[in-house]
Amino acid sequence: MSGRTRMALCAAAATLLTSCALLPLVSPVTWLMQAIFLLAIQTGVGMATRRVPLARPLTVAAQALVALMLLTLTFANKQAIIGVVPGPEAFRHFADLLQAGADDVSRYSIPAPLSDGIRLMLIGGVLIIGLAVDTLAVTFRSAAPAGLPLLALYSVAAGLSDGGADWLWFLVAAAGYLMLLLAEGRDRLSQWGRVFGGAPRTPGGEPSGVVAPVRTGRRIGVVALGIALFVPLALPAMNGGLLGAAGTGVGSGSGSGGTISAVNPLVSLRDSLNVDEDRQVLSLKTNTADISDLYLRIVSLDDFDGTTWQPAKRDIQAVPDRFPTPIGLGADVRRTEIETTISAADWYAQNWLPMPYPPSGVSISGRWRYEPLGMTVVGDRRQTTRGATYTVRSLDVQPTAKQLAEAPEPPAALKREFTELPDSLPAVVSRTAREVTEGATSHYEQAVKLQEYFAVTGGFQYDTNVKVGSGRQAIARFLRDKQGFCVHFSFAMAAMARSLDIPARVAVGFAPGTPQGDSSVSVGLRDAHAWPELYFEGVGWTRFEPTPTRGSVPSYTQSDTPGSTLPDVARPSQSTSTGPSASPSTSESCAGQKPDLCASESPQAGLATDDDGPKWYVVLAWVLGGLAALLIPLAPMLWRLRTRAVRLGAHGRTEADVSLHTMAVWQELTDTAWDFGIPPDDSQTPRKTAARIVRLGHLDPPAAASVHRVADAVEQVLYSPAPRPTAGLAEDVRRVLSDLESKAGWTTNLRARLAPRSSVRVIWAASDWWTDIKRRAAAARPTLRRPSTPGQRG
DSSP, rough: OOOHHHHHHHHHHHHHHGGGGGGGGGSSHHHHHHHHHHHHHHHHHHHHHTTTOHHHHHHHHHHHHHHHHHHHHHTTTTTTTTTTBOOOOHHHHHHHHHHHHHHHHHHOOOSEEEEHHHHHHHHHHHHHHHHHHHHHIHHHHTGGHHHHHHHHHHHHHHSSSOSHHHHHHHHHHHHHHHHHHHHHHHHHHHTTTTTTTTTOOOTSSOOOTTTTHHHHHHHHHHHHHHHHHHHHHHHHHOOOOOTTTTHHHHHHOTTOEEEEEEOOOOBOOOGGGGGOEEEEEEEEEESOOOOOOEEEEEEEEEEEOEEEEEEOOEEEEEOOOSOOTTTBBOTTTTEEEEEEEEOOTTTTOBOOOOOSEEEEEOOOSSSSEEETTTTTESSSSOOOOOOEEEEEEEEEEEEEEHHHOOOHHHHHHHHHHOOOOOSSSSSHHHHHHHHHHHTSSSHHHHHHHHIIIIIIIIEEEOOOOOOOOTTTTTTHHHHHHEOOOOOHHOOOOOOHHHHHTOEEEEEEEEOOOETTTOOEEEEEEGGGGEEEEETBBTTEEEOOSSSTTSOOGGGGGGGSTTTTOSSSOOOSSSSSSOBBBSOOOOOSSSOOOOOOHOOOSOOEEEOOOTTSOOOHHHHHHHHHHHOOOOOOHHHHHHHHHHHHHHTTOOOOOHHHHHHHHHHHHHHHHHOOOOOOOTTOOOOOOOOHHHHHHHHHHHHHHHHHHHHHHHHHHHHHHHHHHOOOOOOEEEEEEHHHHHHHHHHSSHHHHHHHSSSSGGHHHHHHHHHHHHHHHHHHHHHHHOOOOOOOOOOOOO
């Protein structure tokens, strides 16, 4: 078995071993057998094309094309041309499957069912990673960087799993990568031939040579793998900082410090509003009679970049026995402490703890940390809410409209942080905010006018299937089209409030649930919600409800001013009846919670990304255009490098092989000289050509000797009846190339590399090919002769 074949098999094996980390995510695991089969075909194509041999880019292109055809045959054969050639219909089907797969990933907890969309994502991902590993390790003969795509595949799997057996999958993936590195090392050693192979044994009986370095490499690899696996277990917790998708833990040290930050991608709440089954997420029992304000907040989103709100990086600490008074809350504001016992479903794996705001204390078992600014509690080291029961003491803050209207200016630092807006925010946002709040005499009146504009007077419609686009213009489109759901309303109101110098942020959590017959309150998937929180000095962070027909309008926004169109009564959105219900809510309250958000420790929310964004084929066209724009200028250099590698490559042992190799080396020598400004002269003999190259190139004696050595080999091939092979001709040409580069200036070197003069041979070859085609066509065409008439001379 050749070294490259062994490397290709090891690359495929390393990819499959790393792919095993995906097994816990989906049930059943039959997709892996299909991935093994398709990856084997893709690897076989690479092995075949390298034996031809094709140029390296062509090898990669052939493997990618075969992989695409295999995926087409497997997933889109009915939409493809003759079942395997993908066309527009097939690509549209792929896009639909990927969208469905993304929805399924969002909807189901682990292990998710093996739908067609998820299967395409898994198998397609394995083929893409396999192609990347094969390209780096085998085609370009660099196994070490091939660990990067393997690491990416493992990171995705580890980030989505519950972490129970991460060490096992890491061990399997690391073993695959180690095997790939050892195969490369063995292949490199084998290029030395049998220099080490026949060495005698050492006095201890250990064979020296190739076996010793290979065994040493294995031992080093095993030791490194053991260090990577077991040393972190003996060290203090070092996984603080980033909160991974599977709850990999936050914080560091003994529990007195650390940080928490958002790392998850954009989470859209729209799809969850259309779920077929409104599953119960939480069950509550509380001692308050009015649950209309019993919102359960998960996290606040306080960083805004113009398109997305997300949690900022915050310090965390041990959970205190009693939480401090909320920032900004004055002693003269009426408040009542309530107690709520919350039980989470056994499938609800949320790292953030849903609690009424503002909390004053929590009693819960497990590893939890406290973030003071947002007054949130977050799981540490994979701690989640799955099946947890906990008790929260919270404050029912009841400010009056007068207290809010007379609120003084907030602290400068807080105002600066929570009124920050990006320069890219469309001007229509702040302009509309000023128009809507015209005549308001306080920030409170401005906030009420904004809430009334969205909820009542602005003509906005609640629509979970809205298509308002994405990007910097998303809020502007929402204000124009006036259709959206709670994410759009809360984002827009918070941005507009900031434009009016009102500190604002967005909260994500659950709207009030539905009362049940046993005095409990059921909170379901469709009760998930997003709402804006505005800051008023003396009251603190205050909830507003701009989403029409969803949630409940806060009583302190019921302005006593005549002519207000706000509803007179604050009522929950979950049910039209205030009586108890024996079943979970089937309401359509905002932003139905999907497992994305439930299981996400960083529930960022984003505007819909449907039709206004670029289509996949437009993106593909731009990518291909960019690659073409990059490769076309580099084509002469790539052709020249490939030609040089072929000409100076190994040769066979027969007389014909010797002759061909010698002439190819001579061709490369003259073309190299041509690239550096010494044009060829076919009228001269090899000896005179060599002398001319030495003279015009000002070559040093070693390089000059190399030129004459190649010329002598050419003359032997041309004139000797039995030419003998001359060793080292390829090295002679490389020595000449190095000497020419050292003598030439940087402009000459740059031109010789990027625009070599000898690349004109491609045009000559194409011209000769076309001339030969025309000649063959003319020879194949029958000759028509005009018949002669009687008496006419020919």
